[in-house]
Amino acid sequence: MLEAHALTKRYGGTLAVDKVSFRVNRGEIVGYLGPNGSGKSTTVNVVVGLLEPTSGSVTLDGRTLSEDQAGYQKKIGYVPEEPYLYTHLTATEYLTLVARLRRLPLTAQERKIPELLRLFQLHDSRYATMAAYSKGMRQRVILAAALLHNPDLLVLDEPFGGLDVNAGLLFRTLLAMLAADGCMILFSTHRFDMVEKLCSRVVILSSGRIVAEQGIAAFATAGTASLEDTFVQVTKQADFRPLAREILDTIRA
Amino acid sequence: MTMRVTLEDRPWYQLTTHFFRGLFDFGILSDAGADAFRRMLIGIVAVMVSLGLLLTRMYLQKYTLLSEMFHDWGSGYKLNREPYQLAVLGDGALVIAFPMLIVGLVVVLVSNSLFPSVIDCRVLLPLGVSKRVVFASKALAVMVFASVFAIATHAAMIPLVIVMWNSRWADRGLSTQLAAHGVASLSASIATALVIIAITGVLLICVPRSRVQVASIVFRGVSLCALVLSIPLAFRLPTTGGLIASESPLFYLAPPVWFLGIEQWLLGKATPYFLRLAQIAAMVGVASLVVAVGSYLFLYHQLERVIFPAASSGRSPRQRARFLRLASRKPNTAAVGPFIRATLTRSPLHQGILIIVAACGAALVLNGLVGNWHARAASNVRTPLGTTVIWAAFVLVFTMNVAVRAALVFPVELRANWIFRMTEDEATRAEELSTVVRTLIVLGVVVPLVILFPLQWAVLGWRAIQSTSIAGLCGLVLVELHMTEWRRIPFTCSYEPGRQLMWQTIVMGIAAFVLFTTIGPPLAWYSTSHPRGWLVMMTVLCAVLLYLRRQRLWMSRRAALMFEDVLPTEVEPLKLSEY
Numbered sequence: 001m002l003e004a005h006a007l008t009k010r011y012g013g014t015l016a017v018d019k020v021s022f023r024v025n026r027g028e029i030v031g032y033l034g035p036n037g038s039g040k041s042t043t044v045n046v047v048v049g050l051l052e053p054t055s056g057s058v059t060l061d062g063r064t065l066s067e068d069q070a071g072y073q074k075k076i077g078y079v080p081e082e083p084y085l086y087t088h089l090t091a092t093e094y095l096t097l098v099a100r101l102r103r104l105p106l107t108a109q110e111r112k113i114p115e116l117l118r119l120f121q122l123h124d125s126r127y128a129t130m131a132a133y134s135k136g137m138r139q140r141v142i143l144a145a146a147l148l149h150n151p152d153l154l155v156l157d158e159p160f161g162g163l164d165v166n167a168g169l170l171f172r173t174l175l176a177m178l179a180a181d182g183c184m185i186l187f188s189t190h191r192f193d194m195v196e197k198l199c200s201r202v203v204i205l206s207s208g209r210i211v212a213e214q215g216i217a218a219f220a221t222a223g224t225a226s227l228e229d230t231f232v233q234v235t236k237q238a239d240f241r242p243l244a245r246e247i248l249d250t251i252r253a
Numbered sequence: 254m255t256m257r258v259t260l261e262d263r264p265w266y267q268l269t270t271h272f273f274r275g276l277f278d279f280g281i282l283s284d285a286g287a288d289a290f291r292r293m294l295i296g297i298v299a300v301m302v303s304l305g306l307l308l309t310r311m312y313l314q315k316y317t318l319l320s321e322m323f324h325d326w327g328s329g330y331k332l333n334r335e336p337y338q339l340a341v342l343g344d345g346a347l348v349i350a351f352p353m354l355i356v357g358l359v360v361v362l363v364s365n366s367l368f369p370s371v372i373d374c375r376v377l378l379p380l381g382v383s384k385r386v387v388f389a390s391k392a393l394a395v396m397v398f399a400s401v402f403a404i405a406t407h408a409a410m411i412p413l414v415i416v417m418w419n420s421r422w423a424d425r426g427l428s429t430q431l432a433a434h435g436v437a438s439l440s441a442s443i444a445t446a447l448v449i450i451a452i453t454g455v456l457l458i459c460v461p462r463s464r465v466q467v468a469s470i471v472f473r474g475v476s477l478c479a480l481v482l483s484i485p486l487a488f489r490l491p492t493t494g495g496l497i498a499s500e501s502p503l504f505y506l507a508p509p510v511w512f513l514g515i516e517q518w519l520l521g522k523a524t525p526y527f528l529r530l531a532q533i534a535a536m537v538g539v540a541s542l543v544v545a546v547g548s549y550l551f552l553y554h555q556l557e558r559v560i561f562p563a564a565s566s567g568r569s570p571r572q573r574a575r576f577l578r579l580a581s582r583k584p585n586t587a588a589v590g591p592f593i594r595a596t597l598t599r600s601p602l603h604q605g606i607l608i609i610v611a612a613c614g615a616a617l618v619l620n621g622l623v624g625n626w627h628a629r630a631a632s633n634v635r636t637p638l639g640t641t642v643i644w645a646a647f648v649l650v651f652t653m654n655v656a657v658r659a660a661l662v663f664p665v666e667l668r669a670n671w672i673f674r675m676t677e678d679e680a681t682r683a684e685e686l687s688t689v690v691r692t693l694i695v696l697g698v699v700v701p702l703v704i705l706f707p708l709q710w711a712v713l714g715w716r717a718i719q720s721t722s723i724a725g726l727c728g729l730v731l732v733e734l735h736m737t738e739w740r741r742i743p744f745t746c747s748y749e750p751g752r753q754l755m756w757q758t759i760v761m762g763i764a765a766f767v768l769f770t771t772i773g774p775p776l777a778w779y780s781t782s783h784p785r786g787w788l789v790m791m792t793v794l795c796a797v798l799l800y801l802r803r804q805r806l807w808m809s810r811r812a813a814l815m816f817e818d819v820l821p822t823e824v825e826p827l828k829l830s831e832y
Contacts, residue, residue: 050674070678078675084668086592088599093591100588101676129599132371145672 001025002047002153002184007056009042016042018208019056024153024184029175031195031216032188034205035235040188041081043205044157047186048078060153074102077151079159083138087131091122091141094130095148102149116144121167135162143171153184160191172198192228202227206235264382265390272373272394276363302409309412315340320420337422339494344417345516346497349438350487350509352406354480356442358609359402360395360449361476365469365601367395367453368552388553395450403442407435425520437516440538441509447541449476454548458555466599473601474608481612485620500526505533589688589742596665596744603744607660614652614701618645639781642705642712643720644774649701650728651769655762657696658735661689661743670745670816677814686809689743690736698728716781723777723787726794731769733801737808740815747818 002024009017017039024030034040045051047058049069058065058072065072085094092113099109117123120140130138139162146154154175160168175198179185187199195202196216204212211234216227319337360367369391377387418430425433452472460468490509497504497513504510514530517523597603625641664670702721709717780787 048675050671070680073675073677076675078671080671082668084666084671086596086666086669088665089592089595093595097588097592098672101672103681 003059005057008054010054016208020210022203024186026182027179029179029185029187029199031199031202038205039208044188048076048155049073075152077146077154079142079146079156081157083142085130085138090127090129092126098145099148120144139163155186157188204234265386268390269393272391276398305409312413312416316416334422342497343491343494346490346509346513348410349441349512352442353445355406356403357445357480360399360446362605364453364473367450399446433516433519437512441512444538447545451541451544477608478612482616485616589685593692593743600665603660607656610656611653614649617648639713640778642709643777646705646724647770647773653701654697654731657693663748665744673742673745674816683809693732719780719787720777723780727773729798737805746815
């Protein structure tokens with residue numbers, strides 16, 4: 001189980017995340033929602049160990065991030081918000097680099113890398129440097145790299161940017177199957193449709209604080225407010241109609 | 254104001270500005286780093302201005318002396334004009350060569366951006382920017398870029414030129430001389446830029462698409478090397494006035510002297526020799542202009558060459574299988590090594606740094622060997638060539654070390670370093686850092702010594718083994734000293750230039766170079782004739798090496814890897830608890 005306890009992160013005088021606590025159980029996909037600048041990516045970066053929290057702790061199966069960072073990070077697969085890759089490498093080379101950094105045995109590397117490239121439809125471009133790849137192709141490389149070492153926890157920060165409809169559907173199915181296999185998934189996104197179809201629970205963040213945490217089933221049974229309505233309500237988003245009208249008027253002027 | 258607003262509104266102006274700025278952007282610096290980089294550039298300019306003033310002062314003394322030289326003409330001592338005329342020919346060639354070198358270096362450095370790229374076309378054409386505007390703006394940006402450097406270097410040379418021409422022996426008035434020199438020298442710089450653009454264009458057009466990347470990397474490497482190697486030759490030009498005056502055919506191979514021919518022709522000295530030199534200059538200039546413009550036009554009409562270049566072929570399945578089989582039992586080590594190799598063989602920036610610094614060393618060695626040959630030829634005395642050859646090994650080892658280390662410092666795709674940050678492990682850190690040390694040993698010590706060994710063997714015979722072993726151990730000690738505080742996986746840490754003042758960096762670098770190339774060569778030379786001394790030196794150097802290695806390994810297990818370079822604060826914590 002992943003457990004974040006009272007996570008706080010400050011950048012100088014700015015409070016980005018304020019005492020955030022949540023947990024992700026085995027076999028569970030937790031949607032992590034929030035408007036831009038609410039602290040989602042900061043939380044994700046703290047959870048994967050790329051940022052040190054100002055206070056609070058993160059534990060994975062009882063192992064604390066601060067006590068055993070290497071052991072903790074070995075269990076994590078991470079898909080960043082943007083497909084930041086070494087574009088002077090080929091997809092094969094990049095996956096080999098990741099596999100070696102993840103200390104995968106040689107036989108596993110030889111077996112998994114070509115197979116993943118084929119399954120992720122990157123086989124034809126496997127000897128081309130990734131500088132020539134589209135965003136969607138790079139995103140697929142990142143997803144393959146995140147799954148290469150069969151992680152216990154998958155942390156996804158907007159993973160579907162740049163993917164076409166088919167690839168999106170494939171990954172949605174894949175994530176559901178991974179969760180059914182016992183993988184924990186923290187899914188940070190803006191896409192309500194994905195969250196509603198994939199996640200069992202939703203954590204909504206606003207201005208660095210958790211403003212709602214609820215099972216997806218609760219939205220369906222409540223009968224009144226959809227996830228989107230709840231989101232707009234709890235994050236105190238304005239009514240967008242006047243703003244949209246203003247933009248339209250400006251365009252037409 | 255109105256004019257400016259009108260200009261800024263035009264797509265070609267905006268695009269030219271964008272392309273022009275892009276030529277200065279290596280994409281490796283953070284905001285703080287960019288500020289520091291600007292400070293460093295200002296420091297470099299300040300150092301160059303100081304050196305320029307020093308050179309002007311030296312030339313002032315030289316030309317004052319030349320204007321007062323007397324000669325015994327038989328009927329008594331009279332003023333002698335000839336030394337001035339010879340000096341002005343040699344120095345004239347130098348002041349043409351220097352801007353050519355600067356312009357050549359900067360244009361070669363940006364040679365992968367001289368024509369519109371895939372990204373330019375893919376982004377701009379769908380936005381409705383016409384193909385013509387994209388190509389014209391790119392060409393204009395490249396021209397402005399080359400002109401900025403040409404004008405800046407010529408401006409810097411003006412005091413020197415005035416000192417040269419403002420003499421009682423000058424044939425023409427100062428303004429006429431300056432105008433002739435300006436035309437000849439600016440033509441030389443422009444022709445240099447055009448030649449590079451033309452060759453790049455020909456490569457883009459003629460080389461099969463799958464090999465264009467490799468061809469341009471080779472071209473850039475060879476050109477940088479040639480330009481840096483020609484620096485010592487350029488600085489020998491002031492001594493060649495006599496040879497030029499005697500119409501030596503050797504200068505048909507020296508581009509700056511071609512343009513000196515134009516200058517002399519403009520000044521009315523149309524001797525057949527200068528006319529021939531001027532003709533060569535004109536032919537090269539016109540031919541490169543035609544080829545450069547032709548390349549632009551050809552690529553403009555064959556846009557798919559720019560838009561859809563074949564992707565790099567990468568590794569073939571057989572190579573890939575070998576790549577995997579070569580993996581050692583330590584996966585992290587096997588990850589870092591190929592990553593370093595791939596980056597050094599594919600990144601233009603890192604190759605540029607490596608080649609420029611290494612070529613400086615090669616230029617020094619070449620200069621030393623040519624100087625030795627000159628001395629032997631002139632004095633007919635056997636100057637010990639062995640000492641020069643041994644010194645050359647130390648110079649190459651030092652400069653290659655600096656070159657490789659500098660190349661490893663600069664980041665590539667900085668934001669992609671998260672994968673290294675996420676997989677950092679105390680247990681494997683020392684192994685990873687040792688891979689970096691091994692890279693430095695191979696490229697910074699083994700390669701230069703292997704290159705020089707045949708020459709050493711030819712000069713010293715079997716004693717070359719002794720001198721090379723001493724040079725090798727000194728090189729290894731240098732590597733250990735260089736890497737004591739190294740905490741980075743190459744290319745993954747941000748780079749903040751300007752940690753030290755520019756003059757401080759230069760002085761420290763020169764001091765280290767002088768120390769290494771002053772102490773090492775006599776020891777190696779001594780060891781070639783004293784076997785016992787050789788054994789003692791080997792033992793001492795091995796002991797020092799082992800001690801430094803232990804220190805490095807001990808420290809690398811304790812301190813975490815660096816992924817963010819930070820400028821030193823006013824008060825630096827000692828962090829004693831870490832050790």
